[in-house]
Amino acid sequence: MTSKVENQWFENYLKNAQLIANRCENSSLKNKINQSYKQPLTKYKTGDKFRSKVAKLSHAKKWSQIKENQTCELFENFTTEFVLLPNTQTQFCFFNPPTTTELSTTSVIYTTMIDEITTATNAKWNLTGITVASSNGNSSILNPYAIFVDDQYYIYIAEKGNSRISKWPPNPNGSASSSIFQTAAGQLNQPPSLYVDSKTNTIYVADESNNRVVSFINGSTIGSSVTSILSGTLPAVSGIYLDPNGTIFITDTGQNRIYNWFTNQSAVGGQGSGNNASQLYQPKRFFIDSNYSFYVADSGNNRVQKWMRGATMGETVAGGYGAGSNASQLSGPLGVVVDSQGNILVCDSNNHRVQKWTPGATIGLTMAGNSNGTAGSSSMELNAPKGIAIDKSDNLYVVDSNNFRIQKFNVL
Template structure:
């Protein structure tokens, strides 16, 4: 068989091969162009957001330096005193951002501060300066505050406050909204014109405030054991939590205190005298126990005296409470770690103590019976606690004691 290829056949085959090579080179160049384009596009996609995030991060870190909690939001946000999200930064070491110059009524002092509102836009914090009957504004990094409302002495006139316990800003941040507790009213105070306060709600023993995305105001009513929702222009208020009398059932509250409203309009309530935190979903007829998470006859009092509450972006509770179980565990764990360094760690667990905060927090009839349910039938005076601290701190008398919980509870047995 003749395997040789003729000249014409060779020319046809060679021409076809040239076309294939040309076509291959064409596609290889186009592929290279697409690869280069994809790399450039990827770089653009990565670099631009990184630049934006870096620039935003720089701004946020400035706020983080001045505040304990840095908050940033995008889109709709809740008008609450503290918003916690993915960008929140927690400082390892606390720093004083307001007060810290002993109690007093100068602008660099506070006397029994209660509720606060952090305004990231203005880089400042508003404080209900309870015993000074005023609201003060502290710029982050400032060495003294600015009078924002009240400051005209204790009283019930329109330009006075009487033991304010909480403060927030409205949705547009034009007004302060204040729990003027002992005057039994919620009052609005202009940030620009302090001469034009307006009473929003009367005959209410307000203990906490919050505002949702739509500008609806939520108010905890201590004496009626409920939380209401109010919107300007509507005469009627709506009960959103409690409202079934004083009690400890899931549909009841017992002197609610500070509150938090999340993006789903669920209301988290510090149910103070029930020593728990409750979550009431929108339109719910009863609440859900969220702190303490487990309650039993042996551990029915795991939160000491809850004061305030905030919720992070994952709906985890951040309960500002003296949680006895946590304090006990912390004391014992720290004692184990530090004993080898010659450091002893002990804890004093007090019962009811007669302090200015107690006087300001409860009506006279409750103050009259405060501590009467303890075996000694009265509250302790602060000076009666002092020897316990001195004993544990003095190396001569307690040098062999570490990791102990010293109960000063007027005869009440502790677990």
């Protein structure tokens, strides 16, 4: 008996069958690939152990780069049940593996791989979300854009459209329909991001349209400017985060950089707009880990860039292959967090999903929303997610913006 998570993982990969078939140069094999692709799901659901060998293509990372159609030859010359492995577009598990001789005729390498698919590798969160803050479709009650969850599981929401910050109670069972705290009217103008410092009991808010950062004592409705340096000098303050030492960093989207308030200098980017390793283009929110590494949602470049402490260049750790909905792509990412295991979670806004990228991976796995990039309103779907957060237990929270709700996906 397989779990819902395992079944959903296979179903997500079945959705990619048509894409794989379309990349096959031999059109006569398209239907064969699609039909074969359905078999592993049926076989696995009957309770059979997923034990197999792997055929790995020797020299290609993308289907479109496979020379002389060697992959299609493999399916044509060897009929069997197969499934695409996670974290790759060029590896397949065969339930009844071909012989070494058969594999050699299609120029592939034969290797031994996994014994059994486990949920820990392929999906870490429940695929069904729980609504922990909702307006029942009324944007005047809740119009979420960004989120922060503190150590007591209280939820703080930047409501850009309502020009306020609201605080919501912990709701392990969902069904919350009202906040317990809101900033007073006229204090903010379209805030897109916030950070809660539990050590000082302070809420920091990126007050974008006022070109400043303001701070609030947690529970207060009246804010004060953090300092005059941050007031009126920044053209587009779209993100804010504090490092483990309490240093304030902000996203200065207009200058394509992450800005260190204490040193009055760029910490990341600031080399003009562009897509090389030293540049950003329309950066949004970012995350700082315990090693002081920055993970930046480089929205205009459809990628996430990691900058080690003190580095002058970043490394692409998610996306970077142009805008799109393939597993290797992102489209307009707006937020990023890193969990306790080092997994990179990306708010892939235009694709209506959250993607997980394990360290070193070249493609992502869908953890929330539809893997094919379509919007929806069910408990397993998202519509234009604008932000994400994780709590101290690694539960995932998503700002489901166009559904006017916050969805929580419990860690497994």
